[in-house]
Amino acid sequence: MSFTNFLETEILDHVFGGNAYSAPGTHYLALYTAAPGETGGGTECSGTSYARQSVAFTVSGNEATNSAAVEYPTAGSNWGTITHVGVFDAASSGNLMAYGTLSASKAVETGDVFRVPAGDLDITLD
Numbered sequence: 001m002s003f004t005n006f007l008e009t010e011i012l013d014h015v016f017g018g019n020a021y022s023a024p025g026t027h028y029l030a031l032y033t034a035a036p037g038e039t040g041g042g043t044e045c046s047g048t049s050y051a052r053q054s055v056a057f058t059v060s061g062n063e064a065t066n067s068a069a070v071e072y073p074t075a076g077s078n079w080g081t082i083t084h085v086g087v088f089d090a091a092s093s094g095n096l097m098a099y100g101t102l103s104a105s106k107a108v109e110t111g112d113v114f115r116v117p118a119g120d121l122d123i124t125l126d
Contacts, residue, residue, distance in 0.1 A: 001100035048076030
């Protein structure tokens with residue numbers, strides 16, 4: 001996953017500018033049908049029952065990995081083909097912090113449940 005310009009600026013300002021950055025208490029995983037980028041954008045999933053889900057991370061070395069499975073509610077309508085995910089600092093609106101492309105796209109149709117198993121979402125710094 002890549003950091004967005006928002007998070008890059010916050011980190012640089014915190015580390016080198018001496019301005020405090022308060023990490024969000026909860027992170028939220030969003031699903032996308034069109035790619036977001038450095039400044040946000042993309043097309044976040046929409047459809048009956050869709051809502052961002054909270055996601056917790058464990059950090060080891062230079063990598064953060066989801067520590068538990070993330071499960072969305074049963075789709076009450078077709079959500080489209082999910083191609084990307086994003087990590088936000090709020091359940092709605094908020095700031096996109098990191099984003100990435102799924103290794104395999106997934107069409108979510110009425111009655112489907114989208115899941116991200118524990119350990120499948122990795123954010124790495126080089």
